[in-house]
Amino acid sequence: MIIRDLQVNRRKVSLRVPFKTALRTATEIENIEVSLTLENGMIGKGAAAPTFIITGDSSEGIEAALIGPIKNELVGSDITHFQTLLQRIQTCCVGNTSAKAAADIAVHDAYCKLLNIPLYAFLGDKKNLKTCMTVGVDTPEKMASDASKSVDDGFQTLKVKVGANPELDIARIEAIRDGIPKTIKLRLDANQGWRPKQAVQLINEMERKKFNIEFIEQPVASYDLEGLKFVTERVGLPIMADESLFSTKDTLKLVAGRYIDLLNIKLMKCGGISQAWNIASIAEANGVACMIGSMMEPALSVGAAAHFAASHPNVKYFDLDAPLWLSEKPDVLIYHGEEIQLSDLPGIGGV
Structure with a gap:
């Protein structure tokens, strides 16, 4: 054809x-x-x-x-x-x-x-998906309010953006933690905003305060792999690479050198489903679990990422809330609070 x-x-x-x-x-x-x-x-x-x-x-x-x-x-x-x-x-x-x-x-x-056939059927599995909801970086009070609303909307895991002003980050997490149930898990994403020693100090303090943090994403600059490893080796919380990971070659270096504990795969970074599959498989062979993430991007590409995530056994975490931020309703995914329902139509779904 x-x-x-x-x-x-x-x-x-x-x-x-x-x-x-x-x-x-x-x-x-x-x-x-x-x-x-x-x-x-x-x-x-x-x-x-x-x-x-x-x-x-x-x-x-x-x-x-x-x-x-x-x-x-x-x-x-x-x-x-x-x-x-x-x-x-x-x-x-x-x-x-x-x-x-x-x-x-x-x-x-x-x-x-x-x-x-649906894409998930072609890829070979359909595990259940639950996404976190992102809390954008802002004042502690605004972030606490946003976090509380997300919990009311049914999200049990929040991805909290930090790093824009490191001196405020502890206060941000404290404000969020004080306004939501202790059972709600937090994932922190510094988006490269901390220096290595600063990251270790901040994370150690967060560990002492028992904020119920699941992992820390990209604490230092994407190019600073030694800094990334410095942090990974000196904190108890798992460290995840995001902007440091684009390709299978990046994957090999990150997992073989034990620079990180976890990997965040995004289709826009790696070049699509085929490359995402290779990255997840390399990580799996090295005992490193993966998350599927998304940029601020269209529902269709997030839908493709969701089908991939539902199919690959080494994708353990899901960050697929981008369509919920858009002014138009997604046509390839259905959200029920944190739960994501894939389309059973041929391909990714939608019209």
Whole structure:
């Protein structure tokens, strides 16, 4: 079944409220949609969103990669040469992980529609998914209020953004902890906002205060792997890599050198489902569990990540709340509080 065309559409989607981290404040996303049309008229869909400060990918760059080298590799090819196409997406240009992810998702979607099965069925499992809810960085009082609302909405695990002002971070967590039940788990994401020694001091104090923290995500700069290892070796709480992890090569280095305890996989960073699967498998072979994460990105790409997460046995943690921040209702995932229901339609689902 030949791929006859690849089309790209760009549109902006506003957020319900601003999303604040130590790296940026976002009020909208630009949704870059990819459509692959097969000769029988079936359409496979993929999507990406630029996160310039993390991936280095701009909207213009993502679109240029899709309608340039990626389109040249896919159009005229047979979708049943599935693995070959996925490999060609990864090798047709350097970098451009967000564009590669969008194309990889579209190929998966088209192939599963051709087979008339949901993506999770093609990947081979469907475990239950429960996402955390993110609490953006802000004043201690505002973060405590946001955390309390999320708990009222049914979330038992909160991902708390810190790092924008390290001197305030203990106060932020104390305010949140005082306003929610002790049973609610916290995950802290510093988004590279701490220095190594500072991170150790902060985390040790949090451990003494027994804040019921599950793990700490990316405490130091992405390039500072020795600093990451310094923190990992000196605190009791598990340390997770996020911005330090893009590729299978990064995975090999991080797990073999024991720089971290956990890995956060994001499709926009690694280039799609095929690469995410390889990362999770390498980590599994080294006894390192993974989380599936998401940028502030379209529901379609988060849906693809959810199907992957439901299928791979080494994805143990789930951070897939991005669609709940968007002003438009997701059509490929259904949220019941923290529980995520996958579509049983062919491919990723949706229209």
